Amino acid sequence: MSALVFLLALPLVAALAALVAPRGAPALTLISAAAGVGAALRLAQTVAQGGVQEIALAGWAPPLGITVAADGLAVAFLLMTALVMLAVALAARAELAPERAGARVAFGFWPIALLLWGSLNAVFLSRDLFNLYVGIELLTLAAVALVALSGKAGALVAAMRYMIFALAGSLLYLLGVVLVYGAHGTLDVGLLADRTVADPDALALALMTAGLAAKTALFPFHVWLPPAHAGAPAPASAMLSGLVPKASFVILIRLWFEAMPDQAGSGALLLLGLMGAAAVIWGSLRALSQPRLKLIVAYSTVAQLGYMFLIFPLAGGDGAAQPWAAGAWTGGMFQALSHGLAKAAMFLCAGLWIIAAGGDRLADLRGLARPMPMTAMAFGLAAVTLMGLPPSGGFTAKYLMMTAAFASGQWGWALVLAGGGLLAAAYLYRPMAEVFARDCPITPQPIPRAWQLVPLALAVAAIMLGLISAPPFDLLQVGRPEAAEEGL
């Protein structure tokens, strides 16, 4: 219980402290992130043993007051986020030191990063549509600030584009929230599940979904993502790509599976699935033709986010031989978690290579495997997860979703899953081949081993999510919505 409050308060308090004492910010962030990992682990243990943990703020139960609650889904995302934050704090301490990155980036980064973390935690734990709105707004502002942080022209343009998409998304979401409040007089997710269905519900859900899809960069709303994620400093990109889109995705899950599963028409589900499939294919094809590593990795995010939307048509597809329920839903969560870890690892690798070689054009990376073998290994392991090859978290995700696809007779989605893996192999092979070339035309800056261990640890964590997948699977089932099992 206290761990829950701690996780909500810690990042925000730390963000304020980082503003007051900027010189101590890196150490403070590091300590906070480590404490955050500890608290998330403790909360995971409590939830695994004692079920969903719920707190009514100030003791007022909904509809008068608002609640925050930690179910398996929330805790899993809290833990993944804390791990990524810890890695980012370690990497940024080295990479964004004032003498390397300049004072503006070095001092601006920490409070924004902490604010971003705090708003992520708030979104994962909130059960009130307006609270979720506040959380995602804060998140958007922090994320846009991170994109603009370097102050370069390209970054400012990307940040502006991001802001336009994100604000439009917020407006749509808020409009939907207003409609829901007008019809039902409550915004609590749990109470909405028991509401009497009203006319504006379908429109409200459509508006909120469109807004959140824009924030999650679902195809065709993805155009803001690659320049924004590729333009930020690498530790910021790791958060932007690995963590930020997961928040709006979690709200989508709460809306569709918990608040209004009754509104899911087969046409809408098909549309969401098709947009996801299009994201997988289009994002991968675009990644294939990018000249720079960070752009490849960013387009890969577009593709990887697409997989998560396949669970809308797939959830609950049960067959006689399927020994478990909610396979696709859990698969989608595994995909979000393992992508978060692996993508953050990849951007941190990219950051190290940029320091070593001075750029991230593919030709710049030539031969870097020899001076930096651990970074190459980390990139390789992260690539294995993104390709969905065993034994990785990405494989677990793909396996669960694919089984649901076959068990419910929807083969088409299985082909998307298999084809997406092959495309991922193709676009990730290009940087890998450069890195593994024998000749290294430049003399790279030496990078200490300790720095290289950070992305390696994240990539190994993504693999471990597949190798030790039973505990996270069980955790995700705590407080799992019924619709995940029965299908929409």
Next chain:
Amino acid sequence: MTALLPVAVLLSSLIPAIATFFLDQQSYRLRNTLSLGGSVLKLALIVAMLLAVAGGAAYEARLSLVPGLYILLRLDAVALLFLSLSAVLWLLTNVYAIAYFGTKPELSRFFGFFSLCVAATTGLAMSGTLISFLIFFELLTLSTWPLVAHKQDRPSLAAARRYLFYALPASAALLIAVIWLESATGPVVFEDGADFGDLSENSQRAIFALFILGVGVKAALVPLHGWLPAAMAAPAPVSALLHAVAVVKAGAFGVIRVIYDVFGPERVAALGVGVPLAVVASVTILWGSIRALQQDEIKKRLAFSTVSQVSYIVLAAALASPAALVGGLAHLVHQGLMKITLFFCAGIYDERAGVKRIDGLDGMGRRMPWTSVAFSVGALGMIGLPPLAGFVSKLYLGLGGLEAGAPWVLAVLAGSTLLNAAYFMPLLYRLWIAPGADAAGDERAPGLVVPAAVTALASLAVGVLAASALSPLGWADLIVERGYLR
């Protein structure tokens, strides 16, 4: 204890693999200790189990993943056949590789992935469920890529890219096959086979085809074989292990598992998919041999010979008669011993004499007698000269063809034997008879020559002692007798 043993066998390669990655290039002694120590330990564990398993024991270990997904490691007679081969050859190849690489760069990466590759093969051999098999099969693909690319020059990288280009679509096919099947039947345990229930016959045929596509790339079935000759760009120890046990054998072993432990030979016959597979295998046998004839480089010729020889095993599995299966299982070991001998020797000719092409072998028999004797034993075994190992496999395979009512198999075998002779005899002629005035080269490299001599001796022994119960043939007999043909 019984659950610990399979895990211990797996860890004996996996722990050295992971530890080696973190070693400095300069830690020669520690790295060699890890590799050799792991392989000796593994061999000891396997020898300790051989008699128990011959007496009917089986060891099992299980790691639960998400529901419906668990890794089952099971040590039974079939697993042990493949496992013993890989353990013996890993030890010898380690000795060879340490001598071969000397102080060349990137050794920690090489030996790390080398051990990882063997760990994957070990897991593959012991896999007791379809999903475990899939997981180790993919691990094998991934751990082999850095080995093929090891030299990091243009041809190696091209070969490695080609390998993935073939292997990854095959993985996708295999994944679809496994999930399609299991979504209808539930998790497939090899010991029990799959219960196909209400899958239509055409679905079953499609699943079988996807399975064969998935494992057929590794088994280098024509027309899925293109990556194998290209992979010759890899260093000699890699080629040796790839061709003898790790990759191509994983494919052949996969064919056996699919036919006997997933579908069952009766269902394969009822679906009418066995004969087409036998035809593909026969075409591969002949086509591989014909292409081998056209090669001028020693390693290329050996590579096409592998394409041809591995399909003996596939042919045997597809025929599904007891004698053929005995021959096929024995050939899994026989071919491994003979082919690794040939590749060891090809590596020695290259390293010690700079000879890569066949016409450079003139008179080499007098310069490098040990190597050349070993090479000749391997080559004659491949041709099938009695009483060498290859003869035993071919004999059983021919008998099996007659048993299965497919006498045309004899014609395939005869044609293949003639072709084998046609592409190996010129090499032997050059080694021993052709005048080679001033061929350079020496054999002052015991680390290279001793492993080659040992495998040559072993391939002699398995032929001569084929009647013994613990010979590969005796063991294959035991597997089949124990009701492998349900």
